[in-house]
Amino acid sequence: MLVILKRDNKEISREAAQLVASAVRKKPALTLGLATGGTMTGVYGHLAEFHKQGSLDFSQVVTFNLDEYLGLADRHPQSFHYFMHEHFFRHVNVDPRNIHIPDGTVRGNFVQYCAAYEDGIRKAGGIDLQILGIGRNGHIGFNEPTSSLGSRTRLKVLSQETIDDNAKFFAPGEESPRCAITMGIGTILEARKIILLATGAAKATAVAKSIEGPIASAVSASALQLHPEVTFIVDEQAASQLTQRDYYRRVLEMTALLTPERMS
Ligand code: F6R
Secondary structure, eight states: OEEEEESSHHHHHHHHHHHHHHHHHHOTTOEEEEOOSGGGHHHHHHHHHHHHTTSOOOTTOEEEESEEETTOOTTSTTSHHHHHHHHTGGGSOOOGGGEEOOOTTOOSOHHHHHHHHHHHHHHTTSOSEEEEOOOTTOOBTTBOTTOOTTOOSEEEEOOHHHHHHHHTTSOTTOOOOSEEEEOOHHHHHTSSEEEEEEOSGGGHHHHHHHHHSOOBTTBGGGGGGGOSSEEEEEETTTTTTOSOHHHHHHHHHHHHHHOGGGGO
16 A cells, blocks of 8 residues: 655646556556545646647546446536536547446346346456545545445445535535445446545545555445555645554655556
């Protein structure tokens, strides 16, 4: 596990975008796992800028988003479809046929729908690089606390904490979603490489538990300790409860010196 400590959201976004860009340049037909949320907007902004400058081509990239709210259509301004279109897809050249986001309007056989989503990932050769944010409660995707560490893509009931965090984005009187379709922790752990971004004091406890706490279903992101190629990129506030910050800095220096390929 690599822990990259940065000053603020701006630095985190730049670092993450550079890692994604370098992965796409190395493998133009990269299968990229994507996340939504406030932490991601800066990353997508940088990637869009690289594309505009002509230095990054997404024409062969295949994308799979982690999750979508159940009950929201693509054009709902709080849907993750809408978020992805606004912040990323309309600015870059990902082939629309290569974009996959769980359908929030699916009805009926959720098990079959989610199995087909997993099948799509498998047929694309598996996810090469997965980008993650983290919830205050340690969720990744919408794998809320007590999600099975082996879980697959499925319908998930949102925790009260997540519902409360999201309520501010919905119009007064509009009920915010209670459920989502999300890749499972098992699905995420199959990605070849994972980057998790965290910013702000509200994430400090979740970050510390994920990196330095025991692996537990109570903190979904702690399952990432099982993955051999995980990079956490964390700002000062989100890192404030980590006890081993000096060690992470030394590891990073030595890694850059001895195995620079691990850094890109
Ligand atoms: C969204 C997702 C979530 C968010 C997390 C952090 O696709 O997977 O796990 O990454 O809730 O959200 P922000 O960045 O808004 O704090």
